Amino acid sequence: MTDSSPQDWNIPAKEDSPHEGGFRADLKITTERGGPTYGEMIEQVRTFMDKVRYACPTHELADEVIDDLKKLNAKLDTMLVDEWTSPSGTRVDLPSRGNITLPPYEISAGGPDGVDATVIFRRFHLGGNGVAHGGHVAIAFDDLGGMAAALRIGGVSRTGYLTVNYRSLTPLETPLAVRTWVDRQEGRKLFIKGTIHDGDRLCADMDALFIALKPGQA
Numbered sequence: 001m002t003d004s005s006p007q008d009w010n011i012p013a014k015e016d017s018p019h020e021g022g023f024r025a026d027l028k029i030t031t032e033r034g035g036p037t038y039g040e041m042i043e044q045v046r047t048f049m050d051k052v053r054y055a056c057p058t059h060e061l062a063d064e065v066i067d068d069l070k071k072l073n074a075k076l077d078t079m080l081v082d083e084w085t086s087p088s089g090t091r092v093d094l095p096s097r098g099n100i101t102l103p104p105y106e107i108s109a110g111g112p113d114g115v116d117a118t119v120i121f122r123r124f125h126l127g128g129n130g131v132a133h134g135g136h137v138a139i140a141f142d143d144l145g146g147m148a149a150a151l152r153i154g155g156v157s158r159t160g161y162l163t164v165n166y167r168s169l170t171p172l173e174t175p176l177a178v179r180t181w182v183d184r185q186e187g188r189k190l191f192i193k194g195t196i197h198d199g200d201r202l203c204a205d206m207d208a209l210f211i212a213l214k215p216g217q218a
């Protein structure tokens, strides 16, 4: 059980949040959804997750935190919307488009030739011995690889495969340079490559296939 009150997460899209299959029918970017402090709210959640990863609370403190979280969850329960209207994904003004599930990155340049970004793996992305979990490295590549594909085709694609080579340890709390680019395109198939560097040191590289969705395709 993950929730004390059953919640219907599958909220259908409304007339003003249309979509067709896996596409947003309206790719209009808005930086207003969620209000001017939405980014700070997400950042506070990330900071909380950092602390949770490293905290060893007393029984009393754990109970106190549980009570506080129940109150916060009840507040958010009054504001749930469908995925197509959620600020996550369209807030291009925020790190990782405001998406709490992604390691925060900021794009410095993006176009049909590729994407340059800076990612910071947070303390809660810990794998072991002070460095990033490999799965989180793959998530950064998946999202920024998908972004490179999206900027090439002006639409949405899904990952067919994604191979990560972990070349050296990936540090936490360090701005890392990510580059993803379309190596070649064959019709709907986009062969994407990527690298993550800590300064001059290559942490990981990626080789992936993204497949452009057909109109209406989920």
Ligand SMILES: CCCCC/C=C\C/C=C\C/C=C\C/C=C\CCCC(=O)SCCNC(=O)CCNC(=O)[C@H](O)C(C)(C)COP(=O)(O)OP(=O)(O)OC[C@H]1O[C@@H](n2cnc3c(N)ncnc32)[C@H](O)[C@@H]1OP(=O)(O)O
Pocket (backbone or CB within 6 Å): 027, 089, 090, 092, 110, 142, 143, 144, 145, 146, 147, 150, 155, 156, 157, 158, 159, 160, 161, 188, 189, 209, 211, 213, 214, 217, 218
């Ligand atoms: C600055 C502006 C920004 C705007 C922001 C606003 C909005 C956001 C916009 C953009 C998004 C930005 C970033 C993107 C973010 C995230 C990306 C994450 C993506 C994912 O995380 S997504 C989840 C994981 N992903 C899946 O959940 C896929 C499950 N799967 C399927 O849904 C189907 O599988 C599908 C649809 C992929 C294909 O199915 P299908 O029926 O349409 O096509 P088919 O099977 O015919 O494949 C066509 C050709 O690909 C070859 N092929 C297929 N798979 C292959 C494989 N694995 N290896 C080698 N070749 C493969 C075939 O062999 C054939 O090749 P050929 O044509 O040569 O025969």
